[in-house]
Amino acid sequence: MSRKLVVTGASGFVGRALALRLLGEGEQVLGLCRSEGEVGVPVATVPSFDDAQALRQPLNEAEVVVHCAARVHVMQDTAEDPLSIFRQVNRDMTLTLARQAAESGARRFVFLSSIKVNGESTSGRSPFQPDENVRPEDPYGISKLEAEQGLRELASETGMEVVIIRPPLVYGPGVKGNFASMIRLVEKGLPLPLGATHNQRSLMALDNLVDLIITCIDHPAAANQVFLAGDGEDLSTTELLRAVAGAMGKPARLVPVPAGLLMAGATLLGKKAVAQRVLGSLQVDISKARTLLGWAPPLSVEEGLKRCLTDH
Structure with a gap:
């Protein structure tokens, strides 16, 4: 019998692509969403990821949880206190979800973070590294960093493995x-x-990101590591x-x-x-994923763009 994998945000851009790929590989996948949507895999809806009681049943017997759901960065945020709202969704709900996953016996928690944790620009400097000092500059990046910090503490406390992935801009079919x-x-x-x-900017094709996430679900060397993600071709x-x-x-x-x-x-x-x-420039160094995981982006930028534009 296949193991149970839970993907949050399974109706979203990354979560849906991941859930469908895992299902196609024969995995038992449960999408976890806060609202109903067309996914293509079995879905459980919960009113909020900060409701530990509601999370207990869908997380029961999950071996790995991949957390793709988030309040995403927006250019013109009209919220009165954006940082407070980003913290509530991207930090607090993430940590409630992760703690319930640990209590339910999950072996690993894969967190989709953001390159904004590192900063906004590499103009005049070398590419971002996964383990350097970080300098988020906006509420979204700050909330993701604080979630990462809380997850590391939870990993130390519970023994559940945590993997953090920070992608730059992701493009693919359905990109907005x-x-x-x-x-x-x-x-x-x-x-x-x-x-x-x-300038020079790192991007990531959706299929490349999904491939890296799947690698991080099982690879022993991924445990409790941070990886920067990208296509490996800066433009x-x-x-x-x-x-x-x-x-x-x-x-x-x-x-x-x-x-x-x-x-x-x-x-x-x-x-x-x-x-x-x-x-401006924003470059990421993906060599840690290459050397530690033996991972390489399966798609070139040219191939990724063709797939992106096929369904446009």
Whole structure:
């Protein structure tokens, strides 16, 4: 009989892809969600992940819990106290879930964190490392870091193994947010002033992230470790736009405007944070996952973009 694996956020972008892949590999998968949604695997709904009583039954006999559910980063957060809400969902609910998992006998808890724990930019420095000092700069990153810290304490207290994965921007079929907006702009064939942007950014194809998570479910060396995730191919924004256009079979209409000029204009318009994400660098070093786990991204960026755009 197959073991029981629980995936939270199984109706979401990453959780659904993971749950379906595990089911396809013959695993007994239970999706754990706070609301009903089309998943394709058996699902248990709970009113909140901070309700330990409600979590007891779905977590019963689970060997591994993979926690993908989260309050995600948003560019224009209208909450009166964003940090408080992020802490409630991403820290407090995570720790309630993990403690109940430990009490239910789970062997391992895999936590999908974020590269925002490390910081926002690697411009002028080397790529982020998994075990360096971290400097989150926004409420989302802070809440994820505090969840990580609480999970480490829980692992020491209970003996349940914890694995932390910090991905950068993840793209794939059904992607939303800024990546989807970029796809739409390229699709329309609009001229974009990004033909001379020489930054370097790490991205991660959804299938690559799912593959790394599955590796971390069982690999003995993953226990109580932090891994940075990525495709292993860093691109400038200019290169990314050309790659997206190429995957669509469309020309990339890029105007070579100096990045400094774009940043100055965006700052004047109150869009500095957006410009930093487009023009700045954010690189991750995935060598720890390569050496410790023997893992390598199965998809190239080119292959990942083709899969992303197939269902667009």
